[in-house]
Each structure stands twice: as structure tokens, then as C-alpha cells.
Amino acid sequence: MPFRSLEEFWPFYMNQHSKPSTRRWHFFGTLTAILFLISAVFLRWWLVFFAPLSGYGLAWYSHFFVEGNIPATYGHPFWSLICDLKMFVLMLTGQMDKEMKRLGKRPVLQVCLKMFRSISGVFWVFNIMYQPSSCFRTHFYPTNLSILPAKTMVMKANSN
Template identity: 45%
Template sequence: MAERFTSFAAFWPFYLREHAQPATRAVHVAGTWAGLLLVLAAILAGPWWLALLAPVAGYGCAWISHMAIERNRPATFTYPAWSLAGDLRMAWLATTGRLGAELRRHGL
């Protein structure tokens, strides 16, 4: 990854390109929601260690999809905070039915 991003707005189109395959996006979205549900379950019902499984679920799904489907290096290793923000944004857009329009807006 030769590009260096200085804002999330500049990173976001790159993030979308790195998730060009629909299967990659589906696995990412499933992992993101699984991670969020684990955190919520830990907060509301316990036990606390459920929250420790959240990154395993979220990043495990994401990294496997990058290796097996997209065949690229996850942006998490270079841009961990923006990558997490991208995961959350993509999951929200997918869930609300607006991801397709966002992909088209960025030429994907």
C-alpha cells in the first residue's frame, strides 16, 4: 500500500476498493455485527469475557475474507482506527440498504 491517507474521507474510497467482491463485504458485515452483538451481550447480560470475543469474531471474519476471497492485505495493519470506522460504516450502510449507492458513487 503505497498511498498514505491523511483523512478518513480520503481513506474511504480505498477501503471500498479493498472490499470490491460482494462476498468479502458480506463476510465483513457479518463479522462486524457479530462483534458488536458480543459487546452488547457482555454489557447487558454478561459474562464480561464475551467482549473479548468481539475482535476475534470481527477481525477473524474480515481477515479470512481478505485471504480467501479478496486476496489482499487488510487495511487494519496500516490504518487500524480508520479500518474499524470503515467496517462500522460499511456494516451500517449495508444494513440500511445504502451500500450499493455508495459503491456506485465511488465507481465500484
């Protein structure tokens, strides 16, 4: 897919970095690359070789093992570098969440919490139905712990 400008590539790039942990890995990769470049200028010139290794290494780790996609660098190396630096600055200044909202990306944490609540609700109902005595040990819904004994009492009353 050919991109003609940064404005066209930026939404695609952010879609490839939808998880906050992927963006954090990129941030630390870019930070270590910058630190290696500064060290190469002021200390030892050969430290410059560690800049791309650390920067791309941490970023690519996040794509393969966190995000589960192929790095955009493979198809668009120039645009990816520019967008990585833009993302680094946005994270450094605390404006990344605002940018994600502007692009219409939903924070992944909210999606995960919603999925966890629905899955844990199924397990909670399963525990009540098949193991009423174990429902006191479940802690899926901390806000609903006050109603656990009441539901158990209803279950016991109905089973008699």
C-alpha cells in the same frame, strides 16, 4: 500511504472490499462483534474478548480467501475500524450499492457474468466444431437453446 481524512481513505478501503462476498463477511463479523459486546455488558464480562476475535476473524478470512489481499487494518487500524462501521451502516440501511456506484466501482457480479458468457461461448463453439452430437447436452446459453438443433443440422449438412 498516509491518509489525512476519512474522505481520502474511504475510496481506498472500498477498493480493498470490491467483492460483495468480502463485504458480507465483514458485515457478519461486525454484527457478531457487536453482539458479543452487548452480551458482555448484560451477561458475562469475559465475552468482550470474543468481540475482536469474531469481528477480525471473519473480516480477515474474507481478505485472505475471498478478496485475495492484505487487510487494510494492518497499515491503518483506526481508519479501517471507522470505515468498517460506516460500511456496516450502509449495508444495514441498503445503501451500499448506491455508494459503490458513486465511487465508480463496477459490480463484480456483472464482470463475472460477462466473463462466464465469453468463456462458455468458447466452449460452446468448441463443442459444435469437434463434438457436434454433444451440443444437445450443453446448457451454456439458455437463451440460445432454440438454435442449437439448427446449428447442429448445418454442421451435419456441411459434413456430408
